Amino acid sequence: QVQLQESGPGLVKPSQTLSLTCTVSGGSINSGGYYWSWIRQHPGKGLEWIGYIYYSGSTSYNPSLKSRVTISVDTSKNQMSLKLSSVTAADTAVYYCARDLGSGYYYTFFFWGQGTLVTVSS
């Protein structure tokens, strides 16, 4: 059973860079065939896909965030990371990492982390 766990600071100051890590267990990012996404949920609101990465390093980002987002992968640690620059209060959200269903369903999210709340405030 694949498990994902997000980690990182719960409080980030405005204009700074939000940095989160997702550690994967029970499966290898390096095995290929799956896409690893970041998704966020503003408090009391719906879900927003941020972007994905493939084990090869290939990425795709939501155009609404593309100028500020970087997703990277460290296959040796079985981790992926999210960096979101120039944050504002509007970036306050629960951030989830997720893995797709496989078999080409890049944007259907089957395994999820528990989520981590990041608050942007001075």
Added chain:
Amino acid sequence: EIVMTQSPATLSVSPGERATLSCRASQSVSSNLAWYQQKPGQAPRLLIYGASTRATGIPARFSGSGSGTEFTLTISSLQSEDFAVYYCQQYNNWPPTFGGGTKVEIK
């Protein structure tokens, strides 16, 4: 970007009754639609993909239907553990987008 609209925002249902949730896309998404269930403090759980295919481990009381722009999630007989928020999501067009959710509450 495709806008997904869910209705109603809140649905009050008694245990054992049938619940019908709707999702509308601003343009056709073919059958490339998924449904998720989210309980308080938890991550979403994939219920349905391909508009009507149940994900692994999802009980048969959950069913999905529709194509194009109109979709329905039906819970045939609500159990206590089904009271939650349900989201639809399209993955036909990039970027993938989610609806605003329907909260299913106990009547």
